[in-house]
Amino acid sequence: EAEVAQSPRYKITEKSQAVAFWCDPISGHATLYWYRQILGQGPELLVQFQDESVVDDSQLPKDRFSAERLKGVDSTLKIQPAELGDSAMYLCASSHFGRDGSKIDQETQYFGPGTRLLVL
């Protein structure tokens, strides 16, 4: 069964350092999402890509976070500099959406295992 891959699974860093997370979506999935899940809370969307284009980054703290999906396949999320409050699980998800704009009923988002970040 196809899965969303993420690496690393765990990351410990000191504040003010730079960190990067990688995501490889399910093959053929045009839409990719990065969510942040703080302990005890539900995931919150940080950024959403349709192919290589950002379609929603309204909740991304752009002064320190950046995301790219250069070839419309895998994606990288970067934090620089990391702050204590960034400690969380970073989840990547992907879904299929017709590149010709076709609606696909009951499509859903498939999540990867996440990267757990601890900032000291």
Added chain:
Amino acid sequence: QKEVEQDPGPLSVPEGAIVSLNCTYSNSAFQYFMWYRQYSRKGPELLMYTYSSGNKEDGRFTAQVDKSSKYISLFIRDSQPSDSATYLCATSVSNFGNEKLTFGTGTRLTIIP
């Protein structure tokens, strides 16, 4: 006020009991409702998916949506220790594959053998 409210628990029930998990939402534009199950240190996995009001059953799981009261429920019959996980409700306005999901905080469930 959050768009989706969910009691975080924790909730502990004995094996074999019926479990009821609930969420409320405030945005009447939400049309699609999902339940995700998340085991410790893992990503969420889709459990149930429903559209508008009504019930949907899948094995031991039943999802119920009441749009008039903006209330979402998940029932688990004959609960098993393997059902111990955090259950997240999620909603969206459309079923387009690129629609953003709005999640509740999750309810941590423990089934006691």
